[in-house]
Amino acid sequence: MGKKALIVDDSASMRQMINFTLDEEGWEVAEASNGKEGLDQLHLTHPQLVITDIHMPEMNGIEFIKNVRTASEFKFTPIIVLTTESEKSMQEKGKEAGATAWIVKPFTPEKLKEVVKKVCG
Amino acid sequence: MKVLIAHSSIIILSALSVIIPGTTAKLIYITVLLTGSFFLIRRLLRSEKQKIVTACESEKARLEEKLKRKEKELEEKEQEYSNIRKEKDNQEIDKAFKPITSSLREKVKIIPVLNGQLRAVIEHTEKAAMDLSKSFMNINKKAKEQVKEVSAVFGDLSEESGDNNQSVLLSMKEVLSRIITNFNSVTEIIKKSQSATAKIIERAEAVKDIVRKTDNIADSSKVLAINATIEAARAGAHGKGFSVVASEFRKLAEDSESANKEIHSIIDKVTEETRHVYKETEEGVKRSNEITMEAGEMLKNALGQINNAIAQARDKLADLSRHAESLARDISTIVVSIQFQDITRQRIEHVIEPLEEFAKELNSLKEELENSSSLADFASRDHAAWLVNKYTMETEKELMNRTLMNVDFCSE
Known part of the structure; x- marks a missing residue:
């Protein structure tokens, strides 16, 4: 069975x-x-x-992250935040909610691939 | 009254002291009188003091009450003054803003139009960004696939693949090497054939020697047969039978001579043909050697060319890979650039949202102005702090702070 990833972004x-980028690495996306649609897709x-x-x-x-973490099935699923938000306080909030990694836009495909490899082991 | 009674008592008692006879009695009487007067006066003083304190407290309470009333009155006056002032201010503001109220009414309608335009820009740029990213990602994908395919084809042509199958070029090299080996083998076979032909010629010469000997035998037999015929004729009737034998013997010698001639002729023919074959084989060996050498040289050149072609193809492939990598890097940069559309979209949204709120506020302000209300609430709002809460990007905040350093729009 192929690897599956979920992308939640309003753009x-x-x-x-x-x-x-994920398709190149063999992910099914x-x-x-x-966030609301994201939760539907998650389940x-x-x-x-x-x-x-x-x-x-x-x-x-x-x-959305808080909601994902409430489901026991997704307690340890890697969650990468990909955002324009660069505020430290917001990053702290994300971490507290359960984010695994934080990338500030714009990103390079290589950077995303590198972080994906890192968080997915 | 009590003081008067006290004073009267003292005067009466003092007058009595004059009447009382005897000095000692007078002294005792005066002492008692003074002591009594002292206590009486002290009591009277205390009573008076209490009265004064009570009167003072009452007066103080009255005055405090009066002060409070005055303060309240002052407060009311101040409020009244403030209201009058506010009303006056409002009237002045109304007067000042009335001319622009109608203009404001029209301008407020423009803000949703501008927001609509900005949203349309977002929509169009997003679509363009999607098309661009799709195209570039496809180019990147195709370039990578092309390199992969060319590498596979090149691998099939020039390198050994993992599944024990030889590449086409390696197979060709092997086949060509085998051809050279086969050429050499053919030359060897021809050489052996030449050697065999030489032996045949040698043997034919030996057979010719033998036939020459049988020629001599046939000649001798012929001479012998003639002699026997002569001797049979000399013997007359007795030699008749012997004459027949001699005749047959002569015939046999003649046949033998004829056969020998035929054998000579055949051997000569065979020898000649064999010599011819030998000569041709010799030519063949020579030619075969030449061809083998020539083919070897040609194959060597061909192999060299194949090796050069492989090396060139490998270089081209490396170039192609480098170009594909460079293309991937360029596309990566383009992907980053395209993301600025998303960043720009968010920044435009950060402009649209406050504009929408401004529009709402301006609408209510317009209504307030029409109802002769105040601009004070709007004017007192800290727009900078409000915008800081809206902005999420460092660049937005930096731009706002830079602008605020030059323009203090909050106080204007």
Whole structure:
């Protein structure tokens, strides 16, 4: 069975770019445009990796991560935050919520691949 | 009254002291009188003091009450003054802003239009970014696939693959080497054939010697047959039978001579043909040697060319890989650049959101202005702090702080 990843970002172009990058590494990718949709996709696809933005409508990234961590199945699933948010305090909030890694946009595909390899062992 | 009674008592008692006879009695009487007067006066003083204190406290309470009333009145006056001032200010503000209220009404309508335009820009740039990223990612993917395919083809042509199958070029090299070996083998076979032909010629010469000997035998037999015929004729009737034998013997010698001639002729022919074959074989060996050498040289050149072609192809492949890597790096940079669309989108949204709130506020302000209310709430708002909470990016905050250093728009 292939590796599955979930991308949660309100920007379609960002989702597409992340999708391409993960596809090159052999990931099967599911997409969602906000935290709420992200949770639906999470329980539908059971991914081994989650990549999320922070500032999104409906449900923001921090709330989404908190919700993901409440499910025992996803307690240890790597969650990479990919955002324009560079505030340290927000990064701390993300860490407290359960984020595994934090990448500030813009990112290079190589950087994303490197972090994915790191968090997925 | 009590003081008057006290004073009257003292005067009466003093007058009595004049009446009382005797000095000692007078002294005792005066002492008692003074002591009594002292206690009486002290009591009277205490009573008076209490009255004064009570009166003072009452006066103080009255004055405090009055002060409070005055303070309240002052406060009310101040409030009234403030209201009058506020109303006056409002009237002045209203007067000042009235001319722009109608203009404001129109301008407020523009903000949603501007926001709509900005959202359309976001939508279009997002679509363009998606198209661009899709195209570049596809180019990157195709370049990588191309390098992979060329490498596979090159591997098939020039290198040994892992599954024990030889590459085409290596097989060709082996086949060509075998051809040279086969050429050498053919030359060897021809040489052996030449050697065998030489032996045949040698043997033919030996057979010719033998036939020459049988020629002599046939000649001698012929002479012998003639002699026997002569001797049979001399013997007359007795030699008749012997004459027949001699005749047959002569015939046999003649046949033998004829056969020998035929054998000579055949051997000569065979020898000649064998010599011819030998000569041709010699030519063949020579030619075969030449061809083998020539082919060897040609194959050596061909192998050299193949090796050169492989080396060139390997260099080209390395170039192709380098170009693909360079392309991937360029595309990586482009991917980063395309992400600025998302960053720009968020920054525009950070402009749109405050603009929408401004529009709401301006709408309510417009209504307030129309209802002759105040601008004070809007004017007193700390817009800088409000914007800081909106912004999420360091660059946005830096730009705002840089702008604020030059323009204090909060106080304007």
